[in-house]
Amino acid sequence: MLSKKTKYAIKALVILGKNIDQPPMQIARIAEEEHIPKKFLEQILLDLRNAGYLYSKKGAGGGYSLNKKPEEIFLVDILRITDGPIAMVPCASIKFYHKCDECHDEVTCGIRKAFIDVRDASLKVLGETSIANIIERENSSVDLN
Numbered sequence: 001m002l003s004k005k006t007k008y009a010i011k012a013l014v015i016l017g018k019n020i021d022q023p024p025m026q027i028a029r030i031a032e033e034e035h036i037p038k039k040f041l042e043q044i045l046l047d048l049r050n051a052g053y054l055y056s057k058k059g060a061g062g063g064y065s066l067n068k069k070p071e072e073i074f075l076v077d078i079l080r081i082t083d084g085p086i087a088m089v090p091c092a093s094i095k096f097y098h099k100c101d102e103c104h105d106e107v108t109c110g111i112r113k114a115f116i117d118v119r120d121a122s123l124k125v126l127g128e129t130s131i132a133n134i135i136e137r138e139n140s141s142v143d144l145n
Contacts, residue, residue, distance in 0.1 A: 006082040008036045009044050010134065013053070013078065017070035017131045024056070024063030044082070051081050070135060076126035086126065087119040094119070 011034045019025060027045065031038040045064055048054045055067040066073070079086060080095065087093035091100045092115040103109055 003083050005040070005044060006079055008034070008041060009048060009078050009082045010075065010131070011036065012041065012045060012064075013048070013066070013070075013073060013131045014134050014138070016054070016064060016066050017073075017135050020066055020070065023061055024065040026063040030064070047081055048078075051077075053078075053081075070132035071130050073131040074127055075129045075134075076123060079126060086122055087115060089115045092116045092119050094123075 012030050015030055015034055016025060027038060027041055030036065030045075031041045036044075045054060045056070049056050049064070049067075053067055053073055054064050056062070056064050076086065085093040085096035087096070089100060089112065090096065090098045091103060091106055091109070091112050099106065100112075103112065106112055
């Protein structure tokens, strides 16, 4: 299940991507428009800034803006920043691997093999889906009725 932290991070990146040609956005505006608790959003934006995805400016006219193009920000990276591993079991993780306590033989473990397949499928979709793709999907799903 996608955590609120990750969902809010994606929503913040999407609104910043939609306003890429505008001055930096203040946290209060992002929080209000996306219905995100301001204090929670502050920490999320700080994490994204520290990871190099956002630029922040203090003072009058300050706020946050994307430090990368929306096409260069992929969901896989955002999930890892906000939630950690993509894999559902630690022995199938690429970046956060550790041996499962109850496993006797990783080489023959059917559970591990199944969840490596799940991980690989997830990585393919998440690694190919950018913030620009999310924006495109939102724009194409506008109800024309």
